[in-house]
Amino acid sequence: MIIKNAIYYDGQRVVRGDFKNGRSDEEFDASGKLAFPAFNNGHTHLAMTLMRGAGDGEKLQEWLDNTIFPMEQRLTPELVYKASMFGLLEMIKTGTSRFMDMYYFVEETAKAVEKAGLRATLGTPITSFGTPYYRDAEEALRMAEERLHKGPEGLVDFCVAPHSIYLCDEEALIKAKELADKYGVPLTMHVSETRKECVDCHRKTGMWPVEYLDRIGLLDQNTVLFHATWLTKMEVRILADRKVTVIHCPASNMKLASGGVMPLPELLEAGVKVGLGTDGASSNNSLDMREEMKIGSLLQKSHRWDATVAGPRTMMAMATLDSKDLAFVSLDDVRMLPRHDLISNLVYSGGTVTDLIVEDRVIMKDGEVLTIDEERVKKDFLDAAAELLR
Amino acid sequence: MIIKNAIYYDGQRVVRGDFKNGRSDEEFDASGKLAFPAFNNGHTHLAMTLMRGAGDGEKLQEWLDNTIFPMEQRLTPELVYKASMFGLLEMIKTGTSRFMDMYYFVEETAKAVEKAGLRATLGTPITSFGTPYYRDAEEALRMAEERLHKGPEGLVDFCVAPHSIYLCDEEALIKAKELADKYGVPLTMHVSETRKECVDCHRKTGMWPVEYLDRIGLLDQNTVLFHATWLTKMEVRILADRKVTVIHCPASNMKLASGGVMPLPELLEAGVKVGLGTDGASSNNSLDMREEMKIGSLLQKSHRWDATVAGPRTMMAMATLDSKDLAFVSLDDVRMLPRHDLISNLVYSGGTVTDLIVEDRVIMKDGEVLTIDEERVKKDFLDAAAELLR
Numbered sequence: 001m002i003i004k005n006a007i008y009y010d011g012q013r014v015v016r017g018d019f020k021n022g023r024s025d026e027e028f029d030a031s032g033k034l035a036f037p038a039f040n041n042g043h044t045h046l047a048m049t050l051m052r053g054a055g056d057g058e059k060l061q062e063w064l065d066n067t068i069f070p071m072e073q074r075l076t077p078e079l080v081y082k083a084s085m086f087g088l089l090e091m092i093k094t095g096t097s098r099f100m101d102m103y104y105f106v107e108e109t110a111k112a113v114e115k116a117g118l119r120a121t122l123g124t125p126i127t128s129f130g131t132p133y134y135r136d137a138e139e140a141l142r143m144a145e146e147r148l149h150k151g152p153e154g155l156v157d158f159c160v161a162p163h164s165i166y167l168c169d170e171e172a173l174i175k176a177k178e179l180a181d182k183y184g185v186p187l188t189m190h191v192s193e194t195r196k197e198c199v200d201c202h203r204k205t206g207m208w209p210v211e212y213l214d215r216i217g218l219l220d221q222n223t224v225l226f227h228a229t230w231l232t233k234m235e236v237r238i239l240a241d242r243k244v245t246v247i248h249c250p251a252s253n254m255k256l257a258s259g260g261v262m263p264l265p266e267l268l269e270a271g272v273k274v275g276l277g278t279d280g281a282s283s284n285n286s287l288d289m290r291e292e293m294k295i296g297s298l299l300q301k302s303h304r305w306d307a308t309v310a311g312p313r314t315m316m317a318m319a320t321l322d323s324k325d326l327a328f329v330s331l332d333d334v335r336m337l338p339r340h341d342l343i344s345n346l347v348y349s350g351g352t353v354t355d356l357i358v359e360d361r362v363i364m365k366d367g368e369v370l371t372i373d374e375e376r377v378k379k380d381f382l383d384a385a386a387e388l389l390r
Numbered sequence: 391m392i393i394k395n396a397i398y399y400d401g402q403r404v405v406r407g408d409f410k411n412g413r414s415d416e417e418f419d420a421s422g423k424l425a426f427p428a429f430n431n432g433h434t435h436l437a438m439t440l441m442r443g444a445g446d447g448e449k450l451q452e453w454l455d456n457t458i459f460p461m462e463q464r465l466t467p468e469l470v471y472k473a474s475m476f477g478l479l480e481m482i483k484t485g486t487s488r489f490m491d492m493y494y495f496v497e498e499t500a501k502a503v504e505k506a507g508l509r510a511t512l513g514t515p516i517t518s519f520g521t522p523y524y525r526d527a528e529e530a531l532r533m534a535e536e537r538l539h540k541g542p543e544g545l546v547d548f549c550v551a552p553h554s555i556y557l558c559d560e561e562a563l564i565k566a567k568e569l570a571d572k573y574g575v576p577l578t579m580h581v582s583e584t585r586k587e588c589v590d591c592h593r594k595t596g597m598w599p600v601e602y603l604d605r606i607g608l609l610d611q612n613t614v615l616f617h618a619t620w621l622t623k624m625e626v627r628i629l630a631d632r633k634v635t636v637i638h639c640p641a642s643n644m645k646l647a648s649g650g651v652m653p654l655p656e657l658l659e660a661g662v663k664v665g666l667g668t669d670g671a672s673s674n675n676s677l678d679m680r681e682e683m684k685i686g687s688l689l690q691k692s693h694r695w696d697a698t699v700a701g702p703r704t705m706m707a708m709a710t711l712d713s714k715d716l717a718f719v720s721l722d723d724v725r726m727l728p729r730h731d732l733i734s735n736l737v738y739s740g741g742t743v744t745d746l747i748v749e750d751r752v753i754m755k756d757g758e759v760l761t762i763d764e765e766r767v768k769k770d771f772l773d774a775a776a777e778l779l780r
Contacts, residue, residue: 053731254692285738302644338775341443348675385728
């Protein structure tokens with residue numbers, strides 16, 4: 001698409017003038033708007049919009065045991081579809097065009113993403129303990145392979161998503177990596193989110209989590225690790241050497257009181273690829289990447305006693321990692337004024353996203369979502385939430 | 391005003407039914423909306439919207455010396471009026487009806503607040519070193535008294551605002567308190583914002599800042615202290631004994647890397663009155679109290695390694711301290727769904743404020759600001775920002 005009359009942040013500088021994005025020669029008038037790479041939400045559990053606000057303020061393990069797991073026992077494909085559609089609505093309205101998701105019933109989320117017109121990489125969480133949706137890791141891996149065998153669907157592709165070192169045994173982790181390599185897709189998992197996880201791993205294996213994952217062969221340029229809050233210097237080195245991608249989830253880590261803070265300056269200094277993610281709407285409780293950038297920047301500055309780290313351009317680079325699409329905000333938005341520094345305004349002050357273009361398709365125009373019937377999606381979602389509580 | 395068909399958060403519970411706010415018997419239809427006490431922004435420098443985004447990422451002292459102070463040399467009454475109007479627009483749109491401000495040219499900000507229809511307590515910062523706007527503390531105190539002598543103006547009243555212990559000598563601080571007591575108005579000041587300030591005070595006086603302020607007689611129920619990040623247990627005790635109000639400014643403290651984190655659980659446990667503030671738009675960079683509640687909650691949970699502290703109801707109580715007005719969000723806002731916990735949604739997920747009622751007057755109705763010509767205010771503000779840079 002040809003973007004006309006643009007003021008555009010190309011990831012380095014704010015530039016003026018027309019430019020091309022995608023393949024089409026159709027024109028899009030961007031007068032009065034700032035264009036920037038649409039957000040890539042690096043870690044989500046999309047359908048958990050259903051649980052937003054449930055059990056807030058409980059400790060992590062109690063919250064999972066008392067609130068989340070009982071609700072997840074009652075999921076159906078239909079509930080996941082409705083909750084995914086609703087999550088996509090929030091993503092579109094906040095300028096996200098792409099995300100990496102770990103949740104049940106990936107076929108349903110895939111259908112929703114196709115309908116909404118976004119990009120996603122989806123994986124069913126694999127655990128060794130089984131869930132209502134599969135008996136054990138073997139069955140989960142077989143389901144994952146069936147999906148991978150069918151191949152990507154439009155802008156949606158699939159990955160292999162072992163949940164974590166504490167919910168997967170070593171055999172399951174190794175088989176997951178073999179499966180990911182067989183199909184050339186990413187392996188994604190949670191790692192080093194809590195201190196307990198790290199200490200338990202060290203007691204059991206004599207190694208810290210990233211060291212352990214490296215020893216069993218899970219780490220390479222196709223590995224994506226979520227959270228990574230408690231890392232040793234040696235682990236930072238390993239992540240750099242193996243070219244692993246890590247996803248920072250500051251709001252979720254803070255809300256669940258993980259205690260650890262991702263050593264972002266060290267990771268960036270070592271050349272590690274770092275993205276940004278909101279985690280599920282149940283532990284954040286929003287899917288807004290703009291807000292996540294601000295919280296991430298503030299957390300790093302505060303934790304490091306250093307106002308110069310994690311500036312707005314660093315946060316934008318993380319939040320738009322591998323972005324191919326475009327989002328827009330109005331240059332007249334109260335939050336975007338004055339114009340001393342548009343990128344600082346975007347990160348710290350905000351500004352309502354007005355438009356979103358994905359792969360030559362206008363998904364939202366002047367605040368109106370074109371691919372989704374907003375009222376219908378909200379109604380379906382409320383029905384789904386009511387059904388979950390029944 | 392009679393609020394009809396309401397779902398209302400009264401500060402304790404979410405209740406249904408009509409209720410009265412203010413004196414008028416006029417009716418206001420709140421169908422489909424959540425009503426809640428409008429926000430009270432406990433610490434602002436309103437006209438610093440002019441500097442939003444300028445010098446982001448500089449260290450505190452360099453930022454003040456290189457960016458803020460040179461800009462502040464060039465302020466005029468007209469610039470302050472235009473910048474205040476613009477800041478009020480952002481406040482109205484984000485549900486704030488009341489604030490406590492410390493900045494130059496209070497008459498101009500007072501005019502703007504009256505025009506916008508909000509409530510405010512305003513004070514000129516008093517320093518012993520002079521500014522372009524007065525020679526020394528004596529002149530600043532004389533200006534403050536002149537203003538106090540004229541009395542409040544509508545919903546705007548005035549306070550005495552010595553800047554801090556590091557910009558005021560002891561004589562100025564004591565005279566400021568005498569002046570505040572003479573007129574029965576609050577004394578407001580920054581305190582214990584940085585570790586340096588605390589250590590310098592201890593070196594000079596042998597006391598920590600709150601202890602020192604108590605010793606020279608500045609602390610009572612009419613004292614409001616901003617920041618209070620580095621506090622000893624003894625100082626928490628003093629604040630409780632003297633019935634001082636303290637204002638938590640989490641985003642500003644984090645962004646400027648103050649390092650310290652207000653000991654909120656201890657303050658609340660001791661019975662200290664704690665409010666919430668954004669600080670100026672130049673160090674936040676927003677005036678949005680909803681965002682401030684989320685950041686404050688996350689900071690406390692993260693810092694304390696305890697997911698149970700600083701929950702959504704605590705944050706709402708702080709953000710709406712002494713509120714007399716009403717704000718509304720749509721119950722159908724994507725961010726307010728599902729409805730497991732409306733207050734958790736409001737604090738962590740957001741929701742666009744649609745309406746604001748102050749003292750029986752509708753200030754914003756269905757997203758339209760009724761007291762301010764939005765386009766005119768934005769244009770004037772951009773002119774002001776351009777003039778400041780000239």
